[in-house]
Amino acid sequence: MLAARGLTKHFAVKGGLLQRTVAKVRAVDDVDLAIHRGETVALVGESGCGKTTLGRLLLRLIEPTQGDVLFNIPEEDYERIRTRGEPDSMEDGPASDLVRRYSMSRLRRRSMKSLRRFLQPVFQDPFTSLDPRMLIKDILAEPLIVNGIATRQEAYELGAKQLQEVGLRPEHLYRFPHEFSGGQRQRIAIARALVSEPEFLMLDEPTSALDVSVQAQILNLLLDIQQKQGLTYLLITHNLSVVRHMADRVAVMYLGRIVERAPTAELFANPLHPYTKALLSAIPVPDPSRRRERIILPGEVPSPINPPSGCRFHTRCGFVLVHCGWSPRDIASIATHLFDPSRNPDAADLTKLDEVVIQGDRLLLEYHTPATEEHRQRVERLVKARADLPDGIRFRAIQQVAIDDGRIVLEFLHPMEPSLDEVSNGHFVSCYLYPNTAIPGRPQ
Ligand SMILES: Nc1ncnc2c1ncn2[C@@H]1O[C@H](COP(=O)(O)OP(=O)(O)OP(=O)(O)O)[C@@H](O)[C@H]1O
Numbered sequence: 001m002l003a004a005r006g007l008t009k010h011f012a013v014k015g016g017l018l019q020r021t022v023a024k025v026r027a028v029d030d031v032d033l034a035i036h037r038g039e040t041v042a043l044v045g046e047s048g049c050g051k052t053t054l055g056r057l058l059l060r061l062i063e064p065t066q067g068d069v070l071f072n073i074p075e076e077d078y079e080r081i082r083t084r085g086e087p088d089s090m091e092d093g094p095a096s097d098l099v100r101r102y103s104m105s106r107l108r109r110r111s112m113k114s115l116r117r118f119l120q121p122v123f124q125d126p127f128t129s130l131d132p133r134m135l136i137k138d139i140l141a142e143p144l145i146v147n148g149i150a151t152r153q154e155a156y157e158l159g160a161k162q163l164q165e166v167g168l169r170p171e172h173l174y175r176f177p178h179e180f181s182g183g184q185r186q187r188i189a190i191a192r193a194l195v196s197e198p199e200f201l202m203l204d205e206p207t208s209a210l211d212v213s214v215q216a217q218i219l220n221l222l223l224d225i226q227q228k229q230g231l232t233y234l235l236i237t238h239n240l241s242v243v244r245h246m247a248d249r250v251a252v253m254y255l256g257r258i259v260e261r262a263p264t265a266e267l268f269a270n271p272l273h274p275y276t277k278a279l280l281s282a283i284p285v286p287d288p289s290r291r292r293e294r295i296i297l298p299g300e301v302p303s304p305i306n307p308p309s310g311c312r313f314h315t316r317c318g319f320v321l322v323h324c325g326w327s328p329r330d331i332a333s334i335a336t337h338l339f340d341p342s343r344n345p346d347a348a349d350l351t352k353l354d355e356v357v358i359q360g361d362r363l364l365l366e367y368h369t370p371a372t373e374e375h376r377q378r379v380e381r382l383v384k385a386r387a388d389l390p391d392g393i394r395f396r397a398i399q400q401v402a403i404d405d406g407r408i409v410l411e412f413l414h415p416m417e418p419s420l421d422e423v424s425n426g427h428f429v430s431c432y433l434y435p436n437t438a439i440p441g442r443p444q
């Protein structure tokens with residue numbers, strides 16, 4: 001029904017007096033995701049990983065920086081696009097015609113307007129998403145009137161009918177939003193999304209602002225409506241119990257990328273990505289004999305402005321390997337101590353360290369005097385000693401210690417991101433721990 005193809009959204013960060021773009025937040029980066037008619041796909045991941053942005057892109061509430069959203073594309077055409085190369089190389093290929101035919105991102109404003117009624121959002125906070133000055137009857141009728149879908153009279157009738165579908169009564173039509181409880185307001189928000197008879201709902205944390213007792217009622221209402229009307233859902237939530245209750249498939253996001261996706265039962269029984277394992281370890285298990293160990297991830301979520309190279313999770317992963325994407329950034333601050341004779345007695349035979357510079361995959365150490373072979377060997381020994389320590393894995397990714405133009409150069413393995421590969425039926429993971437995933441420097 002909906003398919004993201006290389007979908008990317010970078011937000012500009014403005015700064016300085018002239019408000020120039022100084023950086024980009026890579027909120028969603030090159031995401032592929034297909035959602036089939038009638039299913040519920042859940043999107044999970046820590047705060048700020050890009051879930052809402054991806055949902056908004058799928059509904060074309062915001063424009064992508066790159067990539068396409070394909071709407072109503074038959075399975076076989078989607079497969080043809082998927083197997084015919086990457087989006088960048090497709091511009092003139094046979095797949096590009098197909099992309100153009102189904103792409104929502106390339107639709108003009110008018111055609112998009114007629115499509116919009118089929119794709120509706122429901123947001124987390126029913127307290128802010130309903131206009132406090134409007135009567136419920138107008139809130140429900142407005143989308144139909146504005147989009148020219150129904151006459152005013154028809155719109156009121158459809159609104160009244162939809163209000164009953166979500167468990168409210170006709171007399172509620174003549175009240176204002178503040179006269180309702182949180183659960184009732186979310187019912188109204190759902191009714192408003194449903195009046196235009198959509199096919200797809202993006203549910204962004206639909207119950208997290210509600211009391212626990214009300215959450216289950218709203219979720220069951222959503223399930224009922226889905227069954228009755230054959231709707232397709234994208235469900236964004238932090239609550240993994242909700243995912244288990246509602247979703248057919250789950251996609252796990254980390255820093256703008258999908259790192260794992262699988263059918264719900266499979267994901268819960270057999271999580272593969274270390275990040276997914278950590279997320280799932282936080283769910284309480286009622287049976288103490290089956291209690292699993294909670295995995296606490298070290299450190300903060302890195303900034304999406306400059307996400308870690310290679311596997312974006314490598315700075316926090318408990319299973320990290322040498323080729324997971326270590327780069328000069330990961331040792332630059334240690335390097336200013338380790339290779340400086342004034343700070344580290346083991347570096348005493350080196351001259352004064354003037355500067356540490358990151359240049360692509362290389363870390364350059366600039367000493368007060370041009371480096372000699374003896375200096376190079378000393379640095380190499382320091383690297384090796386560090387690499388042999390239990391936490392020295394980032395130093396094991398240094399391939400070579402060389403001299404270039406009087407400076408010492410630490411050359412890293414070129415960081416590459418693991419691709420999202422299918423490891424078993426419908427179970428995709430992006431991690432070097434699993435077969436199928438191409439490892440940098442290793443022949444296929
Ligand atoms: N309009 C915007 N301008 C700039 N940055 C934005 C904008 N919208 C989102 N971002 C940034 O993009 C990243 C992803 O945000 P998003 O809201 O999609 O995350 P999320 O996964 O939905 O988080 P949460 O679980 O907290 O709702 C964040 O770093 C956020 O700060």
Ligand code: SF4
Binds near residue numbers: 275321418432
């Ligand atoms: S590729 Fe896998 S093992 Fe390596 S850092 Fe990423 S999640 Fe961890």
Ligand SMILES: [Mg+2]
Binds near residue numbers: 051052053204
């Ligand atoms: Mg969000």
